[in-house]
């Protein structure tokens with residue numbers, strides 16, 4: 584069982600200045616909040632989204648945790664690691680049919696029990712009654728929504744905000760003008776909007792195609808938290824779809840990594856940074872703006888994409 588709350592999330596926040604020519608030319612300053620470095624296994628936004636769920640499971644005396652995701656899911660990866668570390672059994676409900684991926688291999692190594700739902704079965708995840716048979720099969724297990732979402736997930740992310748001022752001192756900043764981050768479900772973004780309470784705008788770069796679903800989800804989380812629906816913007820960074828890669832993205836990612844010294848993943852962080860470049864180059868970000876770019880992790884999920892990215896560049 585977890586002996587103490589926030590075992591990993593109390594680790595110091597690491598900030599890194601980003602030097603890239605397109606930023607320099609526009610006189611825009613970027614500091615990357617390296618959440619990917621918070622913990623080698625519970626990397627990125629994952630720890631912050633999970634911490635309140637883990638606490639609730641511990642308080643409920645749950646013997647285990649159940650959640651769902653795809654075969655490359657960063658969320659399930661972190662959940663399996665957390666279960667292994669803190670003494671919870673874990674059950675993963677996976678999209679699609681049985682396949683071997685580096686992520687699935689890690690889930691199994693950490694002892695996660697895996698059920699493949701097929702595609703139709705996975706689509707049913709938002710229907711009423713979806714969890715019932717799983718709760719009967721795994722009695723007392725705590726169910727965590729997809730991606731570690733829900734209000735507990737958002738509130739865990741909100742806790743990052745008050746920790747920023749002291750971390751910023753290490754890079755010589757006393758404040759910032761905007762926060763940029765990748766948005767999947769929008770839970771992390773909602774958490775930062777809650778934490779910011781209107782002090783800084785939060786810009787979410789959508790990893791999936793634009794739809795009202797993320798906006799609605801963010802609005803619902805803010806309403807549940809009793810926070811005004813303001814101070815954020817969502818923009819389309821998906822480049823044609825979730826987990827769609829193209830040559831330009833692959834080239835951008837490898838170049839930005841080489842020149843900026845920050846590893847990226849092609850699904851979330853590289854697309855977000857590419858969207859930032861577009862905004863900077865179009866002049867939508869004023870000279871002198873200090874951007875806090877939240878690195879939400881995802882590097883484990885990149886392993887399965889590496890050969891595709893390499894092929895896109897080298898043919």
Ligand SMILES: Cc1ncc(COP(=O)(O)O)c(C=O)c1O
Pocket residue numbers: 627628657658730765766767768769770771772848851852879880881882
């Ligand atoms: C690496 C990474 N970045 C960003 C996100 C998006 O987070 P959210 O669903 O909270 O918007 C995810 C998904 O959880 C992720 O795995």
